[in-house]
Amino acid sequence: MIRAGVRVGVGRYNEARPLYRSPHFGSVDNPTAERRTIHLGIDLFVEPGTAVKAPLEGVVHVLANNPAPQDYGALVILRHQTSDREEFFTLYGHLGQETLRGLKVGQRISGGQAFGRVGTSRENGGWPPHVHFQIILDLLNLGAAFPGVAYASERAVWTGLSPDPNLLLGIPKDRFPAEERQAQEALEKRRVLLGKNLSLSYERPLKIVRGWMQYLYDDTGRAYLDVYNNVPLVGHSHPRVVRAVREQVALINTNTRYLHDKVIRYAERLTEKLPEPLRVCFFVNSGSEANELALRLARAHTGREDVIVLEHAYHGHTNTLVDISPYKFNGPGGQGKKPWVHVAPLPDDYRGRYRRDDREAGARYAGHVREILERTRGKGRDVALFVAESLPSVGGQIVFPPGYLQEV
Ligand SMILES: Cc1ncc(COP(=O)(O)O)c(C=O)c1O
Missing domain, CATH: 3.90.1150.10 (Aspartate Aminotransferase, domain 1)
Structure with missing residues (x-):
């Protein structure tokens, strides 16, 4: 707020907030179970000690202290009446403890009267200082236990009971970000x-x-x-990743046409971890570009065209990579196998033809690659590249049997 030069921060109504982690917002044992997330008030973030004024004339209806972490701390509910004698309530959470000492249930509060103060983080449930302001049409006899945050599955009910507090606050619409699409x-x-x-x-x-x-x-x-x-x-x-990306984008984002220390340092650190002869880096933006480049390198180096791939493999979404991905060329809309592509069995020692009890399974699967190589050469062609995912993914997260890749 200081950086943005604003004196009041606004936390939105009907906003889904995954930040309520304490037990009273749902099950802690199962972090993926539904929790209460939908904010039923508007939060106004201000300096602690800031006076809280009643928007309308009313009567003090509830005074309470809910001290649990992420709860309200000191809480006041005022009761009001519309001109046709309909009762409704306004709720103020995260106030200072001295607010409770200064008020009595049944006390009349006039419109505009300062009746409380915004609490500090030590007394307000551990939050950055703010007041949670909520309208309640029917308190359902829940008193201080009336929820300020609801389950999303009950959103319609609770937002019906607690309409948008901006009806009273009147914060201009243009101060809010564009509404998210459902x-x-x-x-x-x-x-x-x-x-x-x-x-x-x-x-x-x-x-x-x-x-x-x-x-x-x-x-x-x-x-x-x-x-x-x-x-x-x-x-x-x-x-650390977020910080590094942010810092770099704020500093420079250019191409490899210029000298830069970081790209050299990155290549040094990567190649330190790789076995010989992998000592040269090509940096690309995606898996598809990496595989496309590998294919180009292999073809340029060997002067050959053919490629051996594994069943069910997926290597990326460019035209050529779709051609070497059985998952794609045999899948919906696929154009079938090209003559320069050869498919070897997936070395799956759980479901495949050689199983885990066979110590030679790796060598046997590799034998099929050798057969393909010989057959291809017999037809006057030759292979530029054998390509395999190190852990075939759409093939079923297969771990190769021992020795398979060395043998290939
Ligand atoms: C095994 C494998 N290879 C290649 C790719 C293509 O990578 P990208 O989507 O970054 O182009 C993917 C993407 O999911 C992949 O899972």
Whole structure:
């Protein structure tokens, strides 16, 4: 807030927040079970000690201290009446303890009267100082236990009971970021605007808005254990990775036409870990570019064209890589195998023709590659490249039997 030069920060109503980790927001034993995430108030972040004024005339209805971590600390609920005598309530959480000492249940508060102060982090449930302001149409006799954060599956009920507090606060609309699209709307837009070849997982597609460590979070704040995404090898949003990317983008993002120490240092550190003769780096942006380049190097070096691949392999999405990926050329919309591509059996010692009880399984699977090589040479062609994923992925996360790659 200091950096942005603002005196008041706003935490939004009806916002899904995965940050409520203490036990009273849901099960702690199962981090992927539904937890309460939907914020039913508006938070106003200000200096501790800032006066809190009543927006309307009312009566002190509840005074309470909810001291658990991430709870309200000191809490005041005022009771109001509309002009046609309908009762409703306003709730103020995370106040200073002295607010409670200065008030009595039943006390009249006039509109605009300062009746409390914003608490410090030590007394407000451990939060950065702010007041949580919420409108409640029916308190359901819950008193201080009325939720300020709801389960997403009960969102309609609780936002019905607690409408948008901006009805009273009147913060200009342009101070809020653009509203996020609901998953259904995002799905409809995606169908119109993005290529239909992109597959979407699950009957009810997930709208994933955040990743942190081993979890992905959807637009309701629900956590999912990510055992599927293959990109963030050190977990999602690893702080060191985030910092390094941020710092570099802020400094320079250019190409290899110029000298730069970091690219040299990176190559040194990588090649230190690689066996001879792997001593030269080509930096690319994706797996597809890497495999495309490997194929080009092999063809340029050997002057040959043919490629041996494994069953079910996937090597990337360029035209040529689709041609050497049985998963693609045999899959939906695939064009079949090209004459310069030769497919060797997947060395799967669990389901394949040679099993784990066979100590020679690796050598036997490698024997099929030799056969292909001989057959190809017999036809007056020759092989430029044998390519295999080190752990065939769409093939079933297969670990090669011992000795397979050496033998090949
Ligand atoms: C085994 C394998 N090879 C190649 C690729 C292609 O990489 P990219 O999507 O970065 O082009 C992938 C991508 O998932 C892959 O899983």
